Amino acid sequence: MKIDEEVIQELNVPLKDGEVWQKNLTYTRHSLKNDRSKLEFALFKEKPDYFSYRSVHLYLDNNNTFTHLVDEKYTDASSLPVIKNGEMESSEIWNFTSNTEYITGSYVSGSGVNSSLAYRISSSYNGSLFDQPGQSGEISQNITCDEDTMAVLSAYVIDNFNLTSKEDSQLKYVAVNGDTVWTDGVSEAEGWQHLEIPVSLQAGENNLSFGLRQMPGEIVPVDVFWDRISFKPLSELSAYISETNTVETVPPTSSVLELPAFTDNKTFTVSWNGTDDLSGIAYYSIDSSTDGVNWEPWISKTTDNSSSFSGKDNQTYYFRSRAVDRAGNEEPEHPEPDARTQIYTGAPRVMLDILPNPCKTATTFNVTYPVPLQSAVCLVTRDGFESESCELTTSDNITWTGNYIARNGDYFRVEAVCTDVFGNTVSTLDELFVDRSISNFTIELTPRTINKGDLEINVTPSTTLKSKPSVSVSGSPAVNVTYLTYSDGSYYYKARIKSELNEGEHKVSVNGYDLESEQMTGNTTFIVDHSG
DSSP states (O other), X not given: OEETTEEOOOOOOOOOTTOOOOOOOOOOOOSOOSSEEEEEEEEOSSSOOSSOSEEEEEEEEOOTTOTTOOSGGXXXXXXXXXXXXXXXXXXXXXXXXESSTTEEEEEETTOSTTSSOEEEEEEOOOEEOTTSOOEEEEEEXXXXXXXXXXXXXXXEEEEOOOSOOSSOOEEEEEEETTEXXXXXXXXXXXXXXXXXXXXXXXXXEEEEEEEEEEOSSEEOOEEEEEEEEEEEOGGGOOTTBOTTSEEOXXXXXXXXXXXXXXXXXXXEEEEEEEEOSSSOEEEEEEEEESSSSSOEXXXXXXXXXXXXXXXXXXXXXXXXXXXXXXXXXXXXXXXXXXXXXXXXXXXXXXXXXXXXXXXXXXXXXXXXOSSOEEEEEEEEEOTTSOOEEEEOEESSSSEEEEEEEOOSOSEEXXXXXXXXXXXXXEEEEEEEEXXXXXXXXXXXXXXXEEXXXXXXXXXXXXXXXXXXXXXXXXXXXXXXXXXXEEETTEEEEXXXXXXXXXXXXXXXXXXEEBTTOOEEEXXXXXXXXXXX
16 A cells, blocks of 8 residues: 555455455555645555556545544544653753764753753764765654554754755754654754644654754754654644644734824724734734833734723823734734823913023023923013014923013013914913012022032022023132033032132132123132131
């Protein structure tokens, strides 16, 4: 009995003239094949040779899904033999053999499918094998079956070869009872390959082997890693298996589509999509968060591409997606949010800050708003006169600033008028006072008497300046003054007072320029006392 020219059973049948022999023969296929197979029964008068005396054959359509096998032994995983240490999580059970010193085997941590342990078969040979016999190394173990059966042998394999070779002189292979049931050349960067191989298992003891084989040709060093070896019922054979018995292992990609920075509806639509080049996406799961760090499941295992989300006013919401394809590959968790939006309804209060106020000649208007603004302007009105318009500028559409010079008058009403991204126009009122008699600078020193260390200098100008003022400290040796920051209309500095600085009164001098380039000066004093 032959299948596709391979002899699968041979019987010697002695017959006398006129005698009849009859027996049922069973064919169970043990490998995938597209199209159809030729099952042939050939009769030979004496011993088998090239030509048969009589033959009969039929063609069988191959059903690669095995869905027609409904027998319990093809669907019940508990009836299958167990492969010990198939996950490679301990350093025992598997037996390594090699016919060359160049091929070695060992358990390696951090190299498995999930960064766990894997078994590495390593070849250090570099050169030609044309004048030498082939080399190989493999791991194996024996398993026992109660009866003849079929199962799917599942395994993961990867090699570290990342070049392109024109000839497959090195092969990864799987063998069952000495017969090679899967092989693939070490010829390019393929990543992890997930194998699902339908195999026949005989009653009694069976041998499983996973290895690296080198044939005549040019050989380069290579490592092959095996992991997650197991049996599964035929009924669970992946529907997305290729002719080479490999299952898709590339995960899909997906993302929640970009959302507006702000929305004026408490219920809004969140959309997502993804791609998978081979089996296609089976479903999505969507997570939500209020801080972008702590996540909660929102929608699980949906085939939809959008849904309505309801939230609370003035709350920011973050979203991320994860897709699973039809081959069971799961997209890695997104470390960062895919999209975010903030719910904003109504017309919140505009915040207007005028610094300095009162001012000597010029001041700065600072307007802030909870959401982006389309425009912001300050209307400045003096009694008996029309309003002046002071346009504000921004870098983020949230905080707006503008400078105003009061050339006449000492009292003004200021109205900040803002239009937000949703078309709402809101405003707020404040007052501006001008006092041209106040000093140019208010200078605060901490402490006023010092031995050594840092002298803190706080400078508050009475008008808006073109840039930060310069600050100097008298004395010998020279005192180093460092600018620190600007906050709420004041400039902060630090002067390092050393023990060598002469004792007595010292002057802190401040020099700056207003918006009309008029020079402004100011000074104050402190005491250096080294007696303490």
